[in-house]
Amino acid sequence: MKRWVEHFKNVLNQDPPVNKGDIPPSEELSAVDCKRPSASEEIKKADIETSTQMLYELFGKIWEVEEYGMERRTHASLAPEVVSLKPSQHDKKSSYTLHKLAPKSAVKISSNWCRPQQVRYSHTDINFPDYSSYKRSGSKDVNVSQVQSEPQRKLFSYLMVGSGALAGTYVAKSFVQDLMGIIDVSADILALAKVEVDLADVPIGENLTVKWRGKPVFIRHRSEEEIATEAGVDLASLRDPQHDLDRTQKPEWAVMLGVCTHLGCVPVPMAGDYNGYFCPCHGSHYDLSGRIRKGPAPLNLDIPDHSFPEGTMLVIG
Incomplete structure (x- = not known):
């Protein structure tokens, strides 16, 4: 065995021969020890394989002898790599850290003809995640x-x-x-929302104009003849049919907004063809009840909310 070691050391230190005929014979090795019969090619190949295995076992280097020469080739050790399955300790458990604990590939078993084999079916060295830090104290x-x-x-x-x-x-x-x-609405606006008017000083046949919410309000103290005239108007002849009694709470007092329903102008009292209200802007004629009788205005004058709480006191709004 020592002679084999010395022989292969000398071979490794020398350059590999090119032709198989150039391989130097060993004088110290007998024919039985070398086992290199030259008569049979099959025996020669078997001898080369045996020598290769012995070289790998002793020095970790392989000599490959081919039909036309010999080449030297160095291989890394084929010993199985020991992989630790024990996961690293992590304080926080997240999807990233848990993914690092999972195996990245299939389980592989490496072995060698001169090394023992081992297959482990149970791993007791794996640390499972502990979620105690995430639990409430009452749930631990x-x-x-x-x-x-x-x-x-x-x-x-x-x-x-x-x-x-x-x-x-x-x-x-x-x-x-x-x-x-x-x-x-504030108090000052509420004060302007209602207007109280004392009608005791308004004579019959006269008009009174007051301001309510920024708009003029016409108040007419009508006589008995004017009341009878407005009540006897044929409703079929009116553009906007409306009876006089439906537009007044007291027949002697006619209360209406002084805003023309055409384009918002202010009509003139006691004017026009019906001695009522006349809009000089476009020629609309209203009677004493505020109904449109002639001109472009489409509707009658609006009637504001009003009441007579007592006597001649008028409250508008």
């Missing part, structure tokens, strides 16, 4: 049922929901108050 005890730990676990959730509901109610209350303050 496995001996306590969920029903028993439910009040403690849900107390914080109840407090958060109650606090959020209280804060939302307060914000909604403030919002509604601000909105009502914007919508609500």
